[in-house]
Amino acid sequence: MQQIFHEIKISTNGQGLYDFTKQTISWLDKQKINNGILNINILHTSASLVIQENADPDVLNDLNFFFNKLVPMDNKLYKHTAEGKDDMPAHIKSALTNSQLTLSIKNKEIMLGGWQGLYLFEHRIEKHTRILSHHLMGE
């Protein structure tokens, strides 16, 4: 059994979903593990991870719009306001989605459906650099 650790950095430019499927696959292609578990963790609590439809960009816009309506950026609603009106909503949206994804690798391919992509969900307004730790365990 082998284990490989890697980090992928994503530059975000405001709220929305950022597809990192290609970056993960491109790294995976170079590894000498055929079958195993790929565990991806986002090392932040104001951005999160989701598996979503990779076909119609409107899906991604609708998702972001829905979450902004569900968790309003309104300082009157929260005590934790010192880091900006988008920070506490970002923590809540992270709790409502995922901080980690565990994927299965079979014959060097991620077991995903044809319409599924891997997305970083950025919940902050300003630019950020987000680190996604990748941990591949298999043989």
Next chain:
Amino acid sequence: MQQIFHEIKISTNGQGLYDFTKQTISWLDKQKINNGILNINILHTSASLVIQENADPDVLNDLNFFFNKLVPMDNKLYKHTAEGKDDMPAHIKSALTNSQLTLSIKNKEIMLGGWQGLYLFEHRIEKHTRILSHHLMGE
């Protein structure tokens, strides 16, 4: 270390929660792995996975009812409407729940509480066949 891949197909007949615990256990019983990780991924973005109470069927109905109220099937709310009024809500509900579950297997049994079951959460109105990839890694 051994790795085994398998697919379980679930026929759904409209929105709601479908218990697949028995199907997973029945397959698991036949494998020669005593301890390990079982990673389950749903290969779709309009249905999802949850661990939920397996005792009172009202819990499942209340869950489905709550999610339908939280994410209304109203085309005026979304841009992505070409696939039906239930499609964009289905993507949102998937983001709010899980696309994958990672379970621990100890002495051939899934580490679940006495009241916990494995559920497919169907978010579409029409009939569908849903594929759940199962990946067992252990020894």
Next chain:
Amino acid sequence: MQQIFHEIKISTNGQGLYDFTKQTISWLDKQKINNGILNINILHTSASLVIQENADPDVLNDLNFFFNKLVPMDNKLYKHTAEGKDDMPAHIKSALTNSQLTLSIKNKEIMLGGWQGLYLFEHRIEKHTRILSHHLMGE
């Protein structure tokens, strides 16, 4: 490859987030596995798990407050009311967050960001003892 199973018990005293990061790390420190996967499952459906900010306690209060507003404790909204007004909302909140977390261990340390902690999210009002199964697989 080695596999170790362990249970951590958390006594909760009403709704809110309970940090168990130290308990998990303290157990992890005693194990002879350097790199691997740590799979944590909560064996209940009325409490859940989240990775959240570990700095400002207001974040935890705001989270709990938001979830209580999103999923009201109002028996008129649910059919499943026999176990108390907080029980069905607890199941819904569990579905909206996570029943399990899969973490990566590198050089005996959990791959978490500097601001991330591991939290049990208690959704019931009364005192409870919650069991978190820990399964470490690696070498």
